[in-house]
Amino acid sequence: MNYASLREFDVANGEGVRVSLFVSGCTHHCKGCFNEEAQAFDYGEEFTTEVEEKIAELLENPFIAGLTILGGEPMEPANQRALVPFLRRIKPKNLWVYTGCVFDQLKDSASRWHTEVTDEFLSMIDVLVDGPFVESKKDISLKFRGSSNQRILKLEGGKIVGDLV
Helix, strand or coil: CEEEEEEEEECCCCCCEEEEEEECCCCCCCCCCCCHHHHCCCCCEECCHHHHHHHHHHHCCCCEEEEEEEECCCCCHHHHHHHHHHHHHHCCCCEEEECCCCHHHHHCCCCCCCCCCHHHHHHHCCEEEECCCCHHHECCCCCCCCECCCEEEEEECCEEEEECC
16 A cells, blocks of 8 residues: 555644544545545555554654544555554554545445455544545535535444534
C-alpha cells in the first residue's frame, strides 16, 4: 500500500488534534474530489514499517486525540488488508475513518468492499464518515464532511450506535 501524506498535527479531520494518514488508491472517482491525485494506487510513498513506527510514536503524545485514516479510500480491499495488521499492532486510542462507501456496503458480504478483514476493521473504528462526496451537495459549513449526504457515524464493535451529526 502507498500513502499520499501524513499529517502529524491535524485538526480538520476529526475531533481534537489528530494524526491523519491519507492512503493512496480510490476507485470511486467522485466528481470534485479534493484529493484527486491520491486516487492512483501508486501515488505517494510506500507504507513501510518505518512509517508505521512514526505514527505509533506520534500517537503516544498525550495531546493527540487519535488517528484518522482517509484518502484515497481506506476501504479499498487492498488498503484494508494493509491497514488491519497495522491497527492490530498499534491499537490507536481513537480511530476515525473516512470512506466513500456507505456502511451497508461494507457490511454486505456480497459487496466487493467486504473482505476477510472488513468486520475486524469496522470493529476498530470509533467514528466512520461514510458516503461518497457529491459535488451538488457540497457544503463548506459542514463539520468533518464535504457534502450533506455524508454521515458521521459512531461505531462500537463494528455496529452503528449513533450519528454525530
